[in-house]
Amino acid sequence: MVLRIDRYHRLESRPGDRDLQNGFAARVHDPLWLLARQWQMGEHQGENASSPVRIDCTVTRTPIAPLAGDPAFDPTVVPAEALVESELDDWWTIGRRVRVGERFAANPATAEAKGVRFLDPPPPYDAFAGRLDGRAIWLGRERLGIAEAAFGGDAPPADSPQAWDSFRLNYNTQFDTAERPLAVIDHHGGPMDWYSADAATESPLAEPAAATAMRATIPMPLEYPGAPHSRFWEIEDANVDIGGYPPDTAHFATMLLVDLVYSHGDDWFLFPVAAKAGHIVTIRSLSVTDSFGKTYSSEDLDNANIKYPGLHAPGDFSIFKCDGLKDESLVLWPVAESPLESAPVERVQFGVDEHSNVLWALERIVDTREVNGVGGEPDDGHPQYPAAVPVSNLSGKRQYTYVPAAGVESRWHPYILDWKAESEPAFTQWGLADYSLQVPRPTPHPEAQVLKAGTAAAPQIHRISAAAMARGGLELERRWQLARDMTGRPVLWVQRQRRVLRNPPARTIRFDVMEESEPVP
Incomplete structure (x- = not known):
C-alpha cells in the first residue's frame, strides 16, 4: 500500500513584522511571471496607457424663449414645472381671496350678489364662511359692473398658457428656441428635466449661436x-x-x-462645462491632451492624413440624448428642487367597471376634504349631458315594465364609451338619477376641477381618450407646490399629477331600464 501525501504551499501574512514599508512597496518576486500574465490579459496593448490631463472645448448656449413672449414666464428664471403645470387662476390663494374681498365690503354691487361669498371653505379657513371671495368677484366683475381699476394693486397678473389637456389627462406645451422648438408631450406631472422635452422635428434644425471662446479645464x-x-492601498466604501x-x-x-x-x-x-439654466448647451469642439503630450481633437475627424484621427463620438450610445437635437446638445431646465407641497386639494380615481360597462370617476378628495357618497345640489352652470339615443326598433307595439336603478352614489360619475367619436374612441361624461326616492332626482354634477372641461364662461362636457386610460385605472391629484426661482423668489402653483392604480374602483350597480314584458290580455 502506497500512501501519497500532497503538500500545499500558500502565502500568509507575517503578523510579527512591524515594518509597514514592505507592505506598501508591494514587491514582485517573480517579475517574469507578472509580465507574462499581463501579456496574457492583453494589458500590453496600451489601450489605457495614458490619462487625460487637459481639456479644451468651445460651447454654445441657446436660450429657451419665454412662454407666450411674456418675461414673467422666462424658463431661464422660473422652474419648468411651474411654467408647464401652472393652472388658470392659481394665483388666488385663500389669503389673497380674503384680502381682495375686503376691498369690496362696502361696494353696493356685492351686497346682494349671488356666488361672491365663501360657502363652507375647508379647514382651517372655515372661519371665513360668509365673507366676500375676491376671486369670485374678479371672475364675475363684468356681471357685477365692477371695473378692473377698482382692484388697484390687487389685480391678478396674467396667467401662463394653459398646458393641461383634459382629454388625454396630461400636459402638453411648446417652448421656442433659435435652433428648434422644444415640445413637452405627455407630461404626467412631477419633476421635469432634459428628458421631459423633445425637439419638434417638423421644423428645420438651425445652427446655434456663435460659440464661446475655447476654454481649458483639468479633467x-x-x-x-x-x-x-485608483490608489493601490486605498480601501473602497464598505457600505456599498x-x-x-x-x-x-x-x-x-x-x-x-x-x-x-x-x-x-x-x-x-x-470636466466642467460653463452652462446656464434654461438653455440648450452644445459642445462645438473638443480637444483632449493626454499625459504623453498627444492631442486628440474633434476637428481632426475628417483629416485622413492624421495618424490618430481624433475623437470619435459613440454612434450607438448616449446618456442625455434629446430627440431632434444634435448628439452633443443638452437641454438644461431650471427645475424645482425638492418643492414644498400641500396635502391633496383633489383626488379623483378612474377605473373601467366591466360589471356596469362604464368608466367610473370617483371623487375621493374635493377641496382638501375627504368626501363621502353625499353631494350637493346639481350645478346649473354645468353643460347638458348628451341626449339618449334609442338602440331598438320602436316602430312596432311594445309593452315595457320600468325597473328603477339601484346602488347609485352621487360621487360616482359614469363615463360612457363612444366608439363613433370623430377623432378616436373616447369616454363621455354622463349623469345618473336616483330613483330610489319618492321624487327621483339627478345626482350632483362633479365638483373636482379635473372632471371639468372648457372654461368657466364656456363649460364643456368632459371627455377622456380611451387610449389614456390604464388597465388598472388612474388617479389624479391636485396639490399646491412651493419652490424658488433662480433669483430666490418664491414660486407657487397648483400641480396635477397622474398615477397608475393597481386595481380600478368598481361597484355593483343596476341602471334604471325599461324591460320588455308580456302584453296584458
Whole structure:
C-alpha cells in the first residue's frame, strides 16, 4: 500500500513584522511571471496607457424663449414645472381671496350678489364662511359692473398658457428656441428635466449661436459610491457592495452597471462645462491632451492624413440624448428642487367597471376634504349631458315594465364609451338619477376641477381618450407646490399629477331600464 501525501504551499501574512514599508512597496518576486500574465490579459496593448490631463472645448448656449413672449414666464428664471403645470387662476390663494374681498365690503354691487361669498371653505379657513371671495368677484366683475381699476394693486397678473389637456389627462406645451422648438408631450406631472422635452422635428434644425471662446479645464476621475479607487492601498466604501446587485438577464441595467464597475470603473473622467439654466448647451469642439503630450481633437475627424484621427463620438450610445437635437446638445431646465407641497386639494380615481360597462370617476378628495357618497345640489352652470339615443326598433307595439336603478352614489360619475367619436374612441361624461326616492332626482354634477372641461364662461362636457386610460385605472391629484426661482423668489402653483392604480374602483350597480314584458290580455 502506497500512501501519497500532497503538500500545499500558500502565502500568509507575517503578523510579527512591524515594518509597514514592505507592505506598501508591494514587491514582485517573480517579475517574469507578472509580465507574462499581463501579456496574457492583453494589458500590453496600451489601450489605457495614458490619462487625460487637459481639456479644451468651445460651447454654445441657446436660450429657451419665454412662454407666450411674456418675461414673467422666462424658463431661464422660473422652474419648468411651474411654467408647464401652472393652472388658470392659481394665483388666488385663500389669503389673497380674503384680502381682495375686503376691498369690496362696502361696494353696493356685492351686497346682494349671488356666488361672491365663501360657502363652507375647508379647514382651517372655515372661519371665513360668509365673507366676500375676491376671486369670485374678479371672475364675475363684468356681471357685477365692477371695473378692473377698482382692484388697484390687487389685480391678478396674467396667467401662463394653459398646458393641461383634459382629454388625454396630461400636459402638453411648446417652448421656442433659435435652433428648434422644444415640445413637452405627455407630461404626467412631477419633476421635469432634459428628458421631459423633445425637439419638434417638423421644423428645420438651425445652427446655434456663435460659440464661446475655447476654454481649458483639468479633467478629474469620476467618483461614485462603490467605485474602485485608483490608489493601490486605498480601501473602497464598505457600505456599498456593487457585487450585491444581481447581474441576471431580468435586470439588464444592473448587468451594465456591474460590467462598468469591474471593467472600466476607473476609466471615466469629468470636466466642467460653463452652462446656464434654461438653455440648450452644445459642445462645438473638443480637444483632449493626454499625459504623453498627444492631442486628440474633434476637428481632426475628417483629416485622413492624421495618424490618430481624433475623437470619435459613440454612434450607438448616449446618456442625455434629446430627440431632434444634435448628439452633443443638452437641454438644461431650471427645475424645482425638492418643492414644498400641500396635502391633496383633489383626488379623483378612474377605473373601467366591466360589471356596469362604464368608466367610473370617483371623487375621493374635493377641496382638501375627504368626501363621502353625499353631494350637493346639481350645478346649473354645468353643460347638458348628451341626449339618449334609442338602440331598438320602436316602430312596432311594445309593452315595457320600468325597473328603477339601484346602488347609485352621487360621487360616482359614469363615463360612457363612444366608439363613433370623430377623432378616436373616447369616454363621455354622463349623469345618473336616483330613483330610489319618492321624487327621483339627478345626482350632483362633479365638483373636482379635473372632471371639468372648457372654461368657466364656456363649460364643456368632459371627455377622456380611451387610449389614456390604464388597465388598472388612474388617479389624479391636485396639490399646491412651493419652490424658488433662480433669483430666490418664491414660486407657487397648483400641480396635477397622474398615477397608475393597481386595481380600478368598481361597484355593483343596476341602471334604471325599461324591460320588455308580456302584453296584458
